[in-house]
Amino acid sequence: MNENQDVYQEIDLVELMWTVLAKWWLILLLMVIAGGAAYYVTDQYVTPIYQAESTLFIGKESDVLAQVSLSDFNLDNKLVVDYRELIKTRLVTEEVINDLALQATTSSLITNLGIEIIDESRFMHVTFKDPIPERATQIVNSLSEVLADKAMEIVGVDNVRIVDEAIVPTTPISPNKMKNSAVAAAVGAMIALGIIFLQMMMNNTINNEEEMEKAFNVTVLGVIPMFKGGK
Numbered sequence: 001m002n003e004n005q006d007v008y009q010e011i012d013l014v015e016l017m018w019t020v021l022a023k024w025w026l027i028l029l030l031m032v033i034a035g036g037a038a039y040y041v042t043d044q045y046v047t048p049i050y051q052a053e054s055t056l057f058i059g060k061e062s063d064v065l066a067q068v069s070l071s072d073f074n075l076d077n078k079l080v081v082d083y084r085e086l087i088k089t090r091l092v093t094e095e096v097i098n099d100l101a102l103q104a105t106t107s108s109l110i111t112n113l114g115i116e117i118i119d120e121s122r123f124m125h126v127t128f129k130d131p132i133p134e135r136a137t138q139i140v141n142s143l144s145e146v147l148a149d150k151a152m153e154i155v156g157v158d159n160v161r162i163v164d165e166a167i168v169p170t171t172p173i174s175p176n177k178m179k180n181s182a183v184a185a186a187v188g189a190m191i192a193l194g195i196i197f198l199q200m201m202m203n204n205t206i207n208n209e210e211e212m213e214k215a216f217n218v219t220v221l222g223v224i225p226m227f228k229g230g231k
Contacts, residue, residue: 079151
């Protein structure tokens, strides 16, 4: 009995495979519809976000750079972490908001602010995300300048250098139209497979003698062919 059940299960899988192949047009149709809809919605209704970035260097002034010692290097590495926290304080962010006359709060500014410290170095990247690329650039450059000023005021050393000022980004970092379309197309394919499987589960029609033997566990002795009678 178990062997028969295994055989029937194998036949069901084969039937499912052939049914899926026969319904390839349904899968393709739903993939195109879902992917196209996702691309259209992303393009028309999702606000693009741009990211501007500046690069800072934490170190000695240029006229004394050749005299840097190991202790100075270790101190600068620690200051990189301190400056990462300093740039997020109200002391810095509120001055940037006032200088640029931004309609923003300190918390919203910090939410879109990113600080990346390069491992084993004294370089730090300052990034900011905003729907308006020009505004993102202004905020990043202002943050970098205010940080340099406040470092001198608080730490007492002029050791923050702006290596690369932020330039206006031309390509948004989000949303990713192609990625969203691909995900939606995959969802469309899964929906199509679900519809096909549901149709097979709800179809109780017996189409041939093999299905008759499987359904009733009997041997089919003969088949009456369909014919069209005369008038």
